[in-house]
Amino acid sequence: MNKILLPCLVLVFQFSLAQQSPTSKDQVLHSLTQKAQMAEASLVKNIPLKNIGPSVMSGRVVDLDVNPNNPTEFYVAYASGGLWHTTTNGISFTPVLDNSDTQNVGDIAVDWSNGTLWVGTGENNASRSSYAGIGILKSADKGKTWQNMGLHDSHHIGRILINPNNPNEVVVGATGHLYSSNEERGVFKTTDGGKSWQKTLFVNDATGIIDIASAPNNFNIQYAAAWAKDRKAWDFKGNGTSSGIYKSIDGGSSWSLVTTPNSGFPTGEGVGRIGLAVFDDNTVYAVHDSQFRRDKKADEKKEGLSKNDFKAMSKDSFLALEDKKLNDYLKTNGFQEKYRAANVKQMVRSGTVQPVDLAKYLENANSLLFDTPVIGAEVYRSDDAGATWKKMNGKHLDDLFYSYGYYFAQIRVDPSNKNRIYLAGVPLIKSEDGGNTFTSINKENVHADHHALWVNPKRSGHLINGNDGGLNITYDDGENWMKNNSPTVAQFYAINVDNEKPYNVYGGLQDNGVWKGAHNNKQDSHWHQSGKNPWEMIMGGDGMQVQIDNRNSNIVYTGYQFGNYFRLDLATGKQKYIQPKHELGESPYRFNWQTPILLSSHNQDILYLGGNKLHRSLNQGDHWEVISGDLTQGGKKGNVAYGTITTISESPFKFGLIYTGSDDGLVQVSKNGGGNWENISSSFPKNLWVSEVAASKHKKERVYATLNGYRWDDFTPYVYVSDDYGKNWKNISGNIPVSPVNALVEDPENENLLFVGTDNGLYASFNRGDSWELFQNGMPNVAVHDLVIQREAKHLLIGTHGRSIYKADIGALQQINTDVLSKDLVIFNVENIKHSEGWGNSWSSWTKPETPGLDVNFYSATPGTCSAKILTSNGTVVSATSIEASKGLNVLSYDLAFSKKGKSNFLKKNKMKLTEAKNGKTYLPKGNYTVEISGNGQVEKIEFKIE
Secondary structure (H helix, E strand, O other), X not given: OOEEEOOHXXXXXXXXXXXXXXXXXXXXXXXXXXXXXXXXXXXXXXXEOEEEXXXXXXXXXXXXXXXXXXXXXXXXXXXXXXXXXXXXXXXXXXXXXXXXXXXXXXXXXXEOOOOEEEEEEOOOOOOOOOOOOOOEEEEOOOOOOOEEOOOOOOOOEEEEEEEOOEEEEEEEEEOOOOOOOOOOOEEEEEOOOOOOOEEEEOOEOOEEEEEEEEEOOEEEEEEEEEEEOEEOOOOEEOOOOOOEEEEEOOOOOOOEEOOOOOOOOOOOOOEEEEEEEEOOOOOEEEEEEEXXXXXXXXXXXXXXXXXXXXXXXXXXXXXXXXXXXXXXXXXXXXXXXXXXXXXXXXXXXXXXXXXXXXXXXXXXXXXXXXXXXXXXXXXXXEOOOOOOOEEXXXXXXXOOOOOOHHHOOEEEEXXXXXXXXXXXXXXXXXXXXXXXXXEEXXXXXXXXXXXXXXXXXXXXXXXXXXXXXXXEEEOOOOOOOEXXXXXXXXXXXXXXXXXXXXXXXXXXXXXXXXXXXXXXXXXXXXXHHHOOOOEEEEEOOOOOOOEEOOOOOOEEEEEEOOOEEEEEEOOOOEEEEOOOOOOOOOOOOOOOOOOOEEEOOOOOOOEEEEOOOEEEEOOOOOOOEEOOOOOOOOOOOOOOOOOOEEEEEEOOOOOOOEEEEEOOOOEEEXXXXXXXXXXXXXXXXXXXXXXXEEEXXXXXXXXXXXXXXXXXXXXXXXXXXXXXXXXXXXXXXXXXXXXXXXXXXXXXXXXXXXXXXXXOEEEEEOOOOOOOEEOOEOOOOOOEEXXXXXXXXXXXXXXXXXXXXXXXXXXHXXXXXXXXXXXXXXXXXXXXXXXXXXXOOOOOOOOOOEOOOEEEEEEEOOOEEEEEEEEEOOXXXXXXXXXXXXXXXXXXXXXXXXXXXXXXXXXXXXXXXXXXXXXXOOEOOOEEEEEEEEEOOEEEEEEEEEO
């Protein structure tokens, strides 16, 4: 019997009373200033982070803005990957938001007459990873510099409109906070280029503006879509009585509700997200995510049994079912093998289970997500300037929004054809008759889940489409598409590495499956020629965590959302579904969207998987045992899986010393393999998402934990350490600027070295969290979702949710200790290099030659000029330079070539032939060399060998 040592009644009481406070805009703005100061003073500001991709699967696009006079030039906005510019019709892109304070974008607008860019920060969707923004950004120099123009507490921007006749007149729709109510939402207007704003439409503190559209030739005529929504960690209501359409006839200065009860447009509690498209002064389309329930009699009875059949079925009716019909239902719906007609009937006959249990068995988070009792997507049109509305679709638009229309609602009308409209949903669909009938224009190279569409007003059939898989362009109205995915904007949830040479990186992505690629792959277009991308998809769906057997890296455990995990054999292509199954009659297990898994470091046949209970398999997932009771607060009523385990860690010092964290704020420990559990989180802020729990690699009693308040709009960083198995905790968040914490990793070599990833960047600590250094040289301000260290290579891998994966060589960081920090100058060890006759040469004068390099890391206690020399073993100087050193770690990059003087010095003392390479450089021959750096009144040396 597993014992749960937690005061259940007290925890429930605390849960009902506790309420997190949203972080204020002043705190957010202060943190941005603090972070900028940290960037200047960071001890690791010179250590580079290199992006290793991938790009092929891309990430979620939220908006497009196309040059009306030259459609080969346009901007693409990614939900959490920034803003990218092309002048080559999507063949190549340049990021233009990298030097801003955020990469989170909801909408963009471009004044093409002068090149001014407007960015509404904070994604306009309301998904699980829709990050908040910091207001409205403006650039007058095409993205070289950015100025924050206000609306700092809006969090999420739905739409931006610029008056084509007056670029200083801009109208903005703000949806407001995602997880809390606030006042800075509605329609805002500026007439002075953003210096001041007037709120011209405010519905209430839980209703924002998700879309605004103006008549093509009359900026005064505008329509705004109000959207009432209430998102919690356990529930999302994306509809309400205050949702509707407003109209302005004075350029957004004043508004009136046009979707009144007599207008023909739906009103009431079931009105969900609305998207708008205006054809002319009189004609406007709206796509509506209707959350009203369907008429049951409208759906024909399908052959076979469905779970709904069992919800009201009597015992006698159940026992009268044909065995074949019942077995078809059981097999089709994945019931455990032991549940077949004969024994299930016996269970019902004896009263062990009820017929309704055959429905409840299937009621999990995935079924709630995809079951669609709601009406869903519908199209309305007004031909009298919004006075009255007519429903245009003749039948249900099934398989377009499913039950999560809050994620879509984009509609476009062809400017040259009033009856040609496009709807963006799970596929992209088109109507030629004003919305009565539709056809899909998705193709095999076009991702599902569409969020942006531009229709060329001068050339029908020319479309640019943005979706969860990046960008596509067509010139024949969707018959054929090209994919334009060169930006590295992948949205990773989790990453991991193996021990191969070269080692591989694995990662699960938002709506783009699970991928694998070598850490040293080249991100270029050669794969178009070879037919093989350096990154390979190994699983579909929303990709999740990955565990790799360290005895055989072909054995991989991974899966997709809500705990749907598999054991893969990459050598044979075989896969086995391994999700633990509850017993018939029991409540289904609750699995988080990002269900955690863990292979035991003590035995790679042992796998842990967290639902609301912890599951353990001793045979690679073939069979499972439950080794805990419910390790959460028990869940809450709602349509989002909640009351689930989010993180698992096992101590490398002792098998069965296990920690778990939950999405409702509990951290638990078992010291005996699940025999007993103890709640060790009573001192923490209540009800926060436990984003990481990590047993120390250096001390058996030590454990780290991070909490995340994102789902309360609480952006406070929470990082803790305990040296007594969680009995007592120390807050080590210290000087980390305000931003929710997603990940923590402890260095395996240096117990004082920690790394933390937040929703807005990466930090390192050399003193176990007493203080933190910003660690972002080469990486913009993007959400860091996961961190992992490849021990042998001494590499830190950073999985971002918006800019793919970065890699940093942390060999020098691992050597930092109090002794080093007390010295004026220290040079760190470097690896030996293998000589190559190919250095500086290439097989053709048209190709770039291979060039070597040696990075020498050194620490300087003060900033200033240092001199550097490279010497042979007999003291001959072969190259010399100076370097402006910063306080902290510095990198001397040496190309392993002689200087002109150094070559002369060498030849005077060494009678040997030196061959000049084709690139004009003469490289050092094999031998022993010394790097000598002078500075701060000190001289330090380190040796290396060219083998």
